[in-house]
Amino acid sequence: MDLGYRRVVFAVAAIVLVVGVAVGYVVSVVREAAPVPVASTGGDLMFVALADGRSRVEQVDLADPGARGATGMTCQRVYRAGGTTVCLKLAGPGPTYAAEVSRDGGVVRTVPLPGVPSRAKVSASGHVVSWTSFVTGDSYSVPGGFSTRTGFLDLRTGEAVESLEGFTAVVEGQQHTAQDVNYWGLTVADDDRTFYATLASGGYTWLVKGDLAERRLESLRRDAECPSLSPDGTKVAYKKRIGRLGPWELAVLDLKTGEERRLPGTAGVDDQATWLDDDRLAFAAVPKDAKLASIHVVPADGSSAAVLLIPDATSPSPVG
Template identity: 40%
Template sequence: MNHPSDTLLPPAARLKVIVVIIVLCAVLGAGYVLYASQRVKLVVGEQTIPAEELTTLDEVLTSRQRSPDEDDAPVAEPLANSTANMLAGEMESPATPDNGAASTSGTQANLLVFVNRFAGVDYSRLAVANALQPDKRALVDLRCARMYIASGRGICLQGTGESDRSEGVILLFDEQFRETRRYFLMGIPSRARVSPDGTKAAYTIFVTGHSYTGGVGTFSTDTRIVDMERDHRVSLEDFIAYRDGERFQHIDFNYWGVTFADDANRFYATLGTQGKTYIVEGNVQTQRIEVIAEGGECPSLSSDNRSLVFKERIGGALSATHWQLVHYDLATGQRTPLNETRSVDDQVEWLDNDTIIYSMPAGGSTVQPVTELWKLDITPGAEPQLYLANAESPAVIQQAGGSEMGKFSGG
């Protein structure tokens, strides 16, 4: 019988074997990288936005919505403003048509800024469209999971899927979509808003968990208000809360879904604690929060500051969670369920004082889920209508009375 040492290869031969193994590993590794990159291309795809749905920022600026019976109506002269001026709220009044007819509210090109959800290489890029006829979009070089912009200042929440970094970031940007400041994002992007005057921003991220559907106690959030002029952030958990005039506090407080009033000092949000949710009104300066209603999440304030629309949980525990959209009159406290039978897990945006828009899932992949925007009049009995496919996280800039186009709506 041979001794084991007699069967070993000479040192030189063993070195050759090791080299061969290393080379094979390198080849296999390179092959896998090539395979993976091709597989990603198959998942992500190349440009998938139809050419007829793409346009330029200048064309968005000068576009005008026509109703079907206005095909022969004169079109106002293009405004002598850039898209950046429109986003910053520095607008000159639109020209009057040659026939002398005054422009009616809604005839000029209000702007819609949103996150593109066409699957492909442009997924998550911000886009700009005519809010009144958003059939064409102009893309800009900024990617966000959630975003909002008002008066020329915006906030962009980037997860790892929207950047080439290993961590998420919160970007503040200007009217030309240029980054002005950034913070690290230690969590999953959820909600974003900017005050109508552009001085404050708010964001919500999931610290633990990734969805609201599990109910209070199944997730933890971090919600902060950013002073966009002083580079200062404050957590809503540092505010003092009151309910029915008495101090209200529990160790499990979570806030999310901020919406600002016109004065930027006042806001509304959701408070979750002890298995319940509350709609609260807050004051940035005094850092005081008041509970105004029980039930409801992710409020959005109308641009006239008179009402909220929020989602209200129906079911859960032993049944699937259903989110019902509810209109809430701030003066009377009256709640009116809106005529949307589908579950809407979103913080809505206001297209005008009577119409909201919100996102709904529309298929896609787990890597690039597709969503679409629907609109709904708050009038009882109104039916939901598809507003814009392949879009999410909208911000609407409104033109008041056919003249000034200075602010985004305050949702």
């Protein structure tokens, strides 16, 4: 079994797990009433609660993570920054999904998604909302397999871009024209145009840096997935394989020096990490002997191992 095929097998297995969760979600929320306007939130962190299978968004103060409060939202992924909240959610039968974007306590835009929600981010200004979803039916390594679709919405212009696949891509110095390209994990800098993401093709993944305005990107390094840019713009966190076919763990790249530091206690992560500040990261991972993911926190300098913060929860986001 070659390396590329094995990677596809691992990816498909992980995605099937996500789809299974999504099916359970459909069963539990089809009787929900009309969407509830986004409530004003308190606390330091919002997240999706998993224990009751209804994907309700809750919030906590980091100083007292056991005291949860409801927000009125139901999402599979949620993120908030700069006064903008994006909720990736069930939108109708089929099932169908949408990115619901809110400001000032009300929905301002709803963008249909082509598949099962996977990742969500908002730029620090609140102007650029991004998402990734899993899509079936695309040509991607194996017939009937999954691919990813990553898009974004610019609230300043109202432009919604369905996919990064139309961008000019330069990989390891050469223009990349392969048809099996997939992108995921878009994270946008505070200038609302510089971005980082994952590009996958031919059984490999690359961390890429690009420009939303110029519709262009180029690779920085191999074997880096689901990047997340630090608030000060100096570091990128991403998940990275342990060995060639092992589980992922988090790593942090210093963009100035090129130094990469792996973070202890993060093995098994399958998430796009969230920066709580310039020094700490939150992420979801399934603890040993558990069935549901929990939110963990780890220092970005690798000085100590990750610790569990909120059980039975995923999609952590600062309340910004």
